Amino acid sequence: MANIGATTAFYKVETSLTRANSEVSKSMERLATGRQNANAGDRSSYVAMADTFRLDFVGTKAGIKGASVTMGYLETGMRVLDSASALLSRLQELAVLGANDTNTTADHEAINLEAEAIADEFNRLMTTSTYKGRDVFNETAGSLYVAMGGRDQEMTFGIGTIDYSDMYVEEARTIAGATVTTPKAFGRAAATGLDNSGAIPANKTYILTGIGAAAERPYQTAAKVGGKFLADTSAVFRGENSDGVAITTGDTEVGDVLVVDTEIATGDFAGEADFTLKEVVTGDLAFVAGESYTISSLGGSDGAVDDSVFDDAGAIGRAVNGIADGDTLTVGQTFTVDVDASVAEMAHLNALTEGITFIKVSDTLLDEAGPNKDAEFNLAHLPSDAVVARGMGAASETGRSGASGLDAEKTYIVRTVGTAGNYQDDVGNKGGDILAASSALYRQNGGDTKITTGAITAGDVIVLDSAVSGLDAGMIIDEVNTTTTAFLAGQEYEIVSMGTSDGSVDITSFTADAAAIARASSDIANGATLVQGTKFTVDADASVTELAYLNALREGMTFRMSSDTLTKDIEAMQALVNTARVQAGSQYAALESAVNYTTDLTAQYELGYNTVNDVNFSMETAHLAKNQILQQAATAMLAQANSGQQGLLQLIT
Numbered sequence: 001m002a003n004i005g006a007t008t009a010f011y012k013v014e015t016s017l018t019r020a021n022s023e024v025s026k027s028m029e030r031l032a033t034g035r036q037n038a039n040a041g042d043r044s045s046y047v048a049m050a051d052t053f054r055l056d057f058v059g060t061k062a063g064i065k066g067a068s069v070t071m072g073y074l075e076t077g078m079r080v081l082d083s084a085s086a087l088l089s090r091l092q093e094l095a096v097l098g099a100n101d102t103n104t105t106a107d108h109e110a111i112n113l114e115a116e117a118i119a120d121e122f123n124r125l126m127t128t129s130t131y132k133g134r135d136v137f138n139e140t141a142g143s144l145y146v147a148m149g150g151r152d153q154e155m156t157f158g159i160g161t162i163d164y165s166d167m168y169v170e171e172a173r174t175i176a177g178a179t180v181t182t183p184k185a186f187g188r189a190a191a192t193g194l195d196n197s198g199a200i201p202a203n204k205t206y207i208l209t210g211i212g213a214a215a216e217r218p219y220q221t222a223a224k225v226g227g228k229f230l231a232d233t234s235a236v237f238r239g240e241n242s243d244g245v246a247i248t249t250g251d252t253e254v255g256d257v258l259v260v261d262t263e264i265a266t267g268d269f270a271g272e273a274d275f276t277l278k279e280v281v282t283g284d285l286a287f288v289a290g291e292s293y294t295i296s297s298l299g300g301s302d303g304a305v306d307d308s309v310f311d312d313a314g315a316i317g318r319a320v321n322g323i324a325d326g327d328t329l330t331v332g333q334t335f336t337v338d339v340d341a342s343v344a345e346m347a348h349l350n351a352l353t354e355g356i357t358f359i360k361v362s363d364t365l366l367d368e369a370g371p372n373k374d375a376e377f378n379l380a381h382l383p384s385d386a387v388v389a390r391g392m393g394a395a396s397e398t399g400r401s402g403a404s405g406l407d408a409e410k411t412y413i414v415r416t417v418g419t420a421g422n423y424q425d426d427v428g429n430k431g432g433d434i435l436a437a438s439s440a441l442y443r444q445n446g447g448d449t450k451i452t453t454g455a456i457t458a459g460d461v462i463v464l465d466s467a468v469s470g471l472d473a474g475m476i477i478d479e480v481n482t483t484t485t486a487f488l489a490g491q492e493y494e495i496v497s498m499g500t501s502d503g504s505v506d507i508t509s510f511t512a513d514a515a516a517i518a519r520a521s522s523d524i525a526n527g528a529t530l531v532q533g534t535k536f537t538v539d540a541d542a543s544v545t546e547l548a549y550l551n552a553l554r555e556g557m558t559f560r561m562s563s564d565t566l567t568k569d570i571e572a573m574q575a576l577v578n579t580a581r582v583q584a585g586s587q588y589a590a591l592e593s594a595v596n597y598t599t600d601l602t603a604q605y606e607l608g609y610n611t612v613n614d615v616n617f618s619m620e621t622a623h624l625a626k627n628q629i630l631q632q633a634a635t636a637m638l639a640q641a642n643s644g645q646q647g648l649l650q651l652i653t
Helices: 002-033 044-098 105-128 225-232 312-319 343-349 430-437 513-520 544-550 565-613 617-652
Strands: 144-147 154-157 191-194 204-211 233-237 257-260 275-279 292-297 334-336 357-360 397-401 411-416 438-442 461-464 476-479 492-497 535-537 558-561
Touching (some): 044 105, 191 204, 204 343, 411 544, 513 544
Antiparallel strands (some): 144 154, 292 334, 292 357, 397 476, 492 558
16 A cells, blocks of 8 residues: 555656646746747737737837828928918019009019019929929828728828919910910911922922923933932922821822922923922921911811812811811811821921911910919019009000001001902902901901901901001001000909090990990990999900900000909918918828827737737746746655655565
8 A cells, every 4th residue: 555655646746747847947938038928839819819919009100100201291281381471472562562653664574573483483382392202282182091000090181282373374464475366377388389480499398289291200210300309309208198208209299298408400390380389387387296276267278178188178187186087177176286297297287378377275384283283474464553554455556557558467456448449359459468468357346257258347357467568548557455555354454544535335336445345344334434443354255356456445544453453363372372281280280199199009009919928027937936846846755755665675675
């Protein structure tokens, strides 16, 4: 029995020692790693909980960093807006400073120059302000996102664009620009019908309009006229081709384009008067690839587009992707010349002969990317225009007659017809000469409808392309004002003095200034009486004739722009800046609050992670000490048990 008891005691002591050794080992590992789950088998549920907490606090920490960067973005925007407000304040100061009758012309120019520089800087701030390469003012307010730690914890931010277009006006409304935009003969052939009566100058481009005898057409035969053309040109292009590839074989055809390097001497046409050419226009009135144009009149063209016909409509159709074979061009139609138009296509487009006129579409000031893009500043009025009386709209010249004729690229009003028989279709009279030199004639009450037949009458508006020498006896014409004192469509004015006008509005009159104002402004009713202090806004869609009459006043009225137009524009812009500033500031404050909250949340996530992951050093140290004591006691007892076993063995032996 004693032996059995000793054996049992031995195994119990050994088991206790093994357990103590294991616990000591675990405690030492935990203390060494600082983790409760020091090995794979330890508290697996704690491991899962710790991993979840770790994702949470790592995400929120990253969110705090992202929010801090975003706050820098908003801070940049707010500083820019502060600068913008300072610029607007200075612009307001200049507007008031300029409103002083003691200012000289030089004073006005200096004030305006500074105002333009300030507005340019305003535009620069709005268009170039970036943060880490991202435009600050090119996002819809609140359309951007910053994550605050995952689990849909995102916030929105972003400073919206500021529409400052009131500071930026189209070309037709600039100080130096004409109120009536004059159509121009873009692409009109520099010279037509060139033949063997003279040499064909070098370094120009021509189109063959007549091809001579069939025997003289071959390009490759030097003895033939066609061959001589080839010898004197850098390239010959087929009129209807669109690939820009020069041709070197075959016969001459009507429409072929010659790029002339060497002068084609008169002798090269010997006996071939039927060979005729027209010169392709270059310079400011040449069409430009990629630019847009609006048809203002069709001249002698019927507008029918036939790609196989070398007329003006066909030339436009071949150079413009948006115009197809079979279409019909119309007045008011806008098109864009293909950026990749071939040599032949551009040559035909710049050799028009049928008198079509065009208006070049102004560059878009505020493009689709938002109002802060590509704007160009031009003061629509001087700062002092708000209070200083000016002779707005006064005709540049009145009573032109006789041998003085008419100047190119100006607009006129016929006050008196003069000699009977001024028919537009009779070149023998000045009516016919005027039609030939003009892009359009408008009837006094016909809006924007051009007239092409019948006699010129008193009140007709003439838009000239080229000069007219002399006038019929008795014809009296006024030149329309297109200077800095021209009325601007869409602008509000106030009458300062009546001059010699009685103010009676009868829109059937084409001599009374009051009638001209009424026809151009929906604010003035027929039968009304204009007086000092009357305010009116020129209709934004006023017709050519209405604007022409408005800018050919004769009775000495003076005007000023509505009392605080410029300051109102500045105040409206300041309101937009204020709104953007509030947007940015409120978003900054919200992010700041979110950062504070997320910082607290991160601490809680980290506490949770530490709670389930980190070892309790005091508890684990006590646990280690306990198990070390047990380990030592078990070791001693095991030694004692072993000693008892040895005693029994000695008794047996």
